[in-house]
Amino acid sequence: MRSTEEFAWVTLTTNDNYGLGALVLAHSLKRAGTAHQLAVLVTPTVSEAMRDRLKDVYNVVQEVNVLDSQDAANLALLARPELGVTFTKLHCWRLVQFEKCVFLDADTLVLKNCDELFEREELSAAPDVSWPDCFNSGVFVFTPSVDTFTKITEFAVQNGSFDGGDQGLLNQYFGDWATADIKKHLPFVYNVTAYASYCYLPAFKQFRDKIKILHFAGKLKPWLIQFNSQTKTAATPNEYAHAQDLIQHWWTIFCDNVHQSLTDNMCLCLNI
Numbered sequence: 514m515r516s517t518e519e520f521a522w523v524t525l526t527t528n529d530n531y532g533l534g535a536l537v538l539a540h541s542l543k544r545a546g547t548a549h550q551l552a553v554l555v556t557p558t559v560s561e562a563m564r565d566r567l568k569d570v571y572n573v574v575q576e577v578n579v580l581d582s583q584d585a586a587n588l589a590l591l592a593r594p595e596l597g598v599t600f601t602k603l604h605c606w607r608l609v610q611f612e613k614c615v616f617l618d619a620d621t622l623v624l625k626n627c628d629e630l631f632e633r634e635e636l637s638a639a640p641d642v643s644w645p646d647c648f649n650s651g652v653f654v655f656t657p658s659v660d661t662f663t664k665i666t667e668f669a670v671q672n673g674s675f676d677g678g679d680q681g682l683l684n685q686y687f688g689d690w691a692t693a694d695i696k697k698h699l700p701f702v703y704n705v706t707a708y709a710s711y712c713y714l715p716a717f718k719q720f721r722d723k724i725k726i727l728h729f730a731g732k733l734k735p736w737l738i739q740f741n742s743q744t745k746t747a748a749t750p751n752e753y754a755h756a757q758d759l760i761q762h763w764w765t766i767f768c769d770n771v772h773q774s775l776t777d778n779m780c781l782c783l784n785i
């Protein structure tokens with residue numbers, strides 16, 4: 514077994530809202546008993562107060578600059594202009610103090626220990642539900658390297674990204690993912706999209722207990738779902754009717770591990 518300091522889970526937040534996701538994610542990793550380090554990339558737009566909270570749970574809180582794809586036309590196609598900032602993800606390759614990392618979107622929730630992911634090689638990821646010959650870039654195994662960082666950013670400048678975000682770019686750069694090596698295809702349980710319109714419901718029921726990482730991809734993030742602080746229950750939006758217990762799980766971690774550490778002012782600003 515390698516020294517645990519060589520491996521890290523890495524996420525990213527560019528604002529205090531996604532910061533809430535990053536806090537719940539970190540606690541979900543700890544609950545799952547990970548032996549590895551936790552690192553979060555933050556941009557200058559993340560408040561000092563949020564950075565302090567992130568420092569409570571993350572071993573590394575690394576400030577990075579926003580890399581924007583500046584590809585407004587492509588982003589408009591997706592109607593998700595905020596995804597430009599996901600280019601900022603590329604900074605994860607610069608965390609060269611670690612030998613291997615797993616990137617997790619801040620809107621993911623770890624349900625079971627996944628430390629075995631560090632046995633995989635770059636670039637390992639699970640198929641995207643909408644286009645399974647592409648991988649979903651919400652969960653991926655990578656090897657930090659300044660050389661790779663430079664190559665991907667150069668590639669981005671030359672080729673853009675077919676969806677204007679990091680997923681299109683990374684799928685173009687790691688273009689042989691679909692065909693080259695089956696070991697780089699992570700089982701779907703490592704990145705299960707929770708949103709109903711993407712969901713194959715009978716399979717969701719059948720494999721529900723095997724899910725290791727849930728991904729709240731799409732517009733409706735758990736921190737935007739109405740939560741009743743008296744009854745400690747989350748509302749059930751139609752999109753998540755099949756996954757109410759999992760939304761509730763996100764909020765339970767929030768109540769047990771995160772809420773008391775936030776100042777009143779932060780709660781007010783974040784509307785929670």
Ligand code: UDP
Nearest residue numbers: 525526527528531595599618619620730731
């Ligand atoms: N992200 C962020 N700020 C934003 C948008 C995205 O920090 O305004 C980061 C965050 O880690 C997020 C990831 O980029 O999880 C990818 O974006 P998102 O999860 O919203 O995309 P989706 O999975 O819904 O396609």
Ligand code: MN
Nearest residue numbers: 618620651730
């Ligand atoms: Mn996501």
